Amino acid sequence: MNKKLNNLIFVWSMMLLTTMMTIMPLPNFFYGIRIEWISLAVIFFSMMNVSLMGVIAAWAIGLLLDLLQGGLLGENALILSVISYLSYRFRFQVRVYPDWQLMIVTLFFLSFGNLISLWIRGFSGRIIFITEEWLSILIAALIWPIFMRLLQMLQNYFVED
Template identity: 90%
Template sequence: MNKKINNLIFVWLIMLVTTMMTIMPLPHFFYGIRIEWVALGVIFFSIMNVSLMGVIAAWAIGLLLDLLQGGLLGENALILSVISYLSYRFRFQIRVYPDWQIMVVTLFLLSFGNLISLWIRGFSGRVLFVTEEWLSIVIAALIWPIFMRILQTLQNYFVEE
């Protein structure tokens, strides 16, 4: 039981940190670039450690993100739960890929998330194609291998099997 609580605290702390990194204001030079750390975190846990993160948890984090970013309530929640489900469903295939292929998969998942976001915007009447968003996704995918390594190290350290 103690083990479970320990692991839960680990996951939610990591997710809280990624949430804060997502909404943290960047210097003006990076204007418009917004890296989806939360999505990266959700993908990581859905692929690598299923017992710690499920669809519902991803949804809850997305809801928190919506509140923080002041957007439509449920938009990020929907995107993150879909991303979580997809990466969970194909985890056995993805897990054995070499790093660069996982990177491509991440790019695909994040773009799919962005596509959903565009659909929702279309429904709510503000279709807007922001170039920086797609640029941010590419940057996020490039960051992915480092992100994965860091989280794996942390996980080996703190998560009890």
Template identity: 30%
Template sequence: MSRPRNHWLLPLSVGLALLLGLLPLPASLQPFRPYWLALVVGYWLIEDPDRVGLGFAFAMGLLADLAFGGLLGEQALRLTVMAFILQRFRAQLRFFPLSQQALAIGGLLLNDRVVSAAVHLALGEPQLPWSFWWAPLLGMLLWAPVFLLLDTLRLGRRG
């Protein structure tokens, strides 16, 4: 018996993540903006590796670069690095409890900030203020709700 597949959920979730990333926030809340696209792409990399891989992460990163107007290729690199690490440890991570998955995702989001800082440093671009290092913590806290919501929609379970 095959599981129900909602083919519309992948593009919808990525589109919503991009919209949440574009949502205007007051300057005081900007440092806490979670990297929604990384959370959504991370979910799909763990749960549906047949459809989502390095190429998908790279393409979504390029799309985000165009949408957000940053350095072309920066988010593509960041998402590809995250996707590579997630693919490497997918077998173990998939069976972790959500709390341990959240810690691993928090580490990946922190690594994402390091990659971003390295790119900015290498190109002589201004660095983000230290307050922007809080976003991975918020992303880690949001992992469980994002995971549970997408998993419920993907599997078609009713509460």
């Protein structure tokens, strides 16, 4: 029991931290490119630490993100839960890939999320193609190996099996 609580605290504090990093106000220097750290964290936990995450958990954190960003309530929630489900389903194939293939798979997951967001935007009548959005997922995919190792390190340290 205590072990499970400890692990849950680790996962949720990581999720909160990445949410904060996602909505952190950035200086203009970054040209509107902001990395969705929270999506990366959701992909990581859905692939590597299955028992501690879930579709509902991803949905809840997405809802929090929607509230914080002031967007359409449920948009990020939907995207994150779908991303979480996808990365769970493909985890056995993906986990053994070398880094460059992992980056491609991550890019695929993230662009799937972007497509959903584009689709939702289309429904609400504001179809704009935003280059920064796609640039930022490209950068996120490039960062993925480093991010994964870092989280893995933290996980080895904090999570008890």
